[in-house]
Amino acid sequence: MSELVFPVGHYVGERHPEGVQVVRVGVEHRPLTADEFGVWVLAHGAPEDGAVWTTDDLLRLAEETELADAGRHVEELTAKGLLALVPAEGGPEAVAFVEKYRLAPLLVGLGNTEDDPDDYALGFPLLDEPVAVVPVGSYELWQWGHVAPSMWHTCEVRAKVAADLNEPSGSEEVLAGLLADLRPLLVNSCAYLDLASR
Structure with a gap:
């Protein structure tokens, strides 16, 4: 690939x-x-x-x-x-990527629905349809990713939360999950990548 x-x-x-x-x-x-x-x-x-x-x-x-x-x-x-x-397949170059960049959100969070609590809408208030509906992992990344100085920090937080919930996952799994959650945000212009803050 x-x-x-x-x-x-x-x-x-x-x-x-x-x-x-x-x-x-x-x-x-x-x-x-x-x-x-x-x-x-x-x-x-x-x-x-x-x-x-x-x-x-x-x-x-x-x-x-x-x-x-x-x-x-x-x-x-x-x-x-x-x-x-x-x-x-990940590896050192994937780690270097998430260390170099941070995620900056675009659009407005429109929340989820009672019928579909695991998917969240992003778009503009008062429009009939959202721009995108994304899974919870993408929504959490969109909502909190800009607070972290880099996406690597987001990976570290995700790993700690998983461990706190007794769901330990290795750094490779956390990194793969973040990259998967990133794509729906980019394809729908819900967020963009910028240089990590120093």
Whole structure:
């Protein structure tokens, strides 16, 4: 399997007269061409329940949408710090990823329902439909992830809570769970990845 791919940064819109798309990472605005922006958008994933999203998936969808030179753009965006590639099997590179980034929430929490207490809605108040409905793990990450200076700190808290509940899990399982909970937030633009605070 190819590597998991995650977009980094907060989209802040198109700029004229330059005609570029701008993504903010930390305090820097980074301009993207239309094709680079297309690849960055595809890196968010596709709305499929429980699906991982890899570079192979991104390149397949780029080909289907006739987005030229997607492989080259993946490499360039990774070098620019706008994409993060993470081994699907975890390991030191996955730990380095969660140490380097933190999660910043977007949208508003709309809560759960009596009929479906394990899923939570995110969106905008007073609209008829939520933007996304996510599982409890994703909702907890969305709700509390920005309090931690990095996603690694979130992993540590998750491991401690599991141990306190006599449900010990190793760091690999906790990390895999966090990465799985992250995807629904990114694919639905409920949150974005930014640099860890120091």
